[in-house]
Amino acid sequence: RQEGRITRYHILSMNAYERHKKMVNDYLMYYGGRKTEFQRDSSRDKRDIDVVREHHQFLWDEEEEDEANEEKRLAKKYHDKLFKEYCIADLSRYKENKIAMRWRIEKELVAGKGQFTCGNKKCEETESLKTWEVNFGYLEHGVKKNALVKLRLCPECSIKLNYKNKRKEVTKKKRK
Template identity: 50%
Template sequence: MASFGSIRAAIFDKEEKKQQYQAHILGLNAYDRHKKFLKDYASFYEDERQKQEKLPIKTDQDTLREGYRFIRSEEDDMDTSWEQRLVKRYYDKLFKEYCIADMSHYKTGKIGLRWRTEKEVTSGKGQFVCGNKHCNEQEGLASYEVNFAYFEAGENKQALVKLVACDSCAKKLLYRKLKEKEREERIREKEEEKIREKEEHRKKREREETDEDTAKANDRAKGKVRSSTSTCDDKDDYEDNFDAYMQGMFL
């Protein structure tokens, strides 16, 4: 506990500083005093403003982003906090018959879907106008039931929703499936081409083997003919020589 002497010294110091400050202020003109007061005010409240700016400020939009659900469940409706009540009021204002699609990244298979607003329902967007966010085509529209798979609140979810699209946007909607089908067709064509090449190679090899066997058979046949011809010639020579020898013996 502070002593009486230390408390009195602190009071005297404070009073002395106050008198010095007042004397300094009284020695300034009106403009200099104005600048002095502004400087002191800024230096005194600057730390407080910085602290306030660092504090997280949660707006209604942040609340909607955190609590919004594409399809609300009974558990969501049972939550009676003001945040969930705000989200539910916003959710009830949406028209959940047809969807609006964002196909900006359709080539990667990422298509965003959301429910229509009152303004879009009034203008016919998503029902009588193409449901693609960036398309206003009104001809050649068709309704599609899309299996929308999405990640929300830390869970993987799925929902069947309706989407109206023109022919061009329908191709974007089915882009990945069409590409996969084309890829499968190319793979099947390559496999069929390999099978045809193997079959042709097999037939060619069989023809070559057949020709080789035929050539060998012909060579063997020619060899037998030459062998039999030479044998006959040797026999004739032997008979001629024998006759000549016998004639020599009896002469």
């Protein structure tokens, strides 16, 4: 009886990982076998960023939120943390009429990128910015979608945005 109590107190004084190791070792000593049989298969493990990239959507539908699984909920939660008033654009391929857009992240929001500085990815201009409303058409998971997004661009980048077709400039309404 004394030994049983010592063992019980000894086991209770261990942390969860040490207790687990002791129980596995006791099991292997009693029933036989190898430790490799107890190692988990990590070949299908995913990091959170992998899940977000796999299930990313530029705009989420309200209907999809209800029927979402755990992975989609994680991607939606990441999407909700983005700052979606203004976009950041990559105008490096503007002559091909290929303009990439994405929402701003917190670091860009704090720095004022896309609102107080030019929304072009590679431009840092802060003077005479214009706001443009752009119909952004994109392909997402094989489905064609459209979104109306705002961009703040300097005059030089505005010319690149309107290279082949004129976009709508957002202006404040004048009061009478």
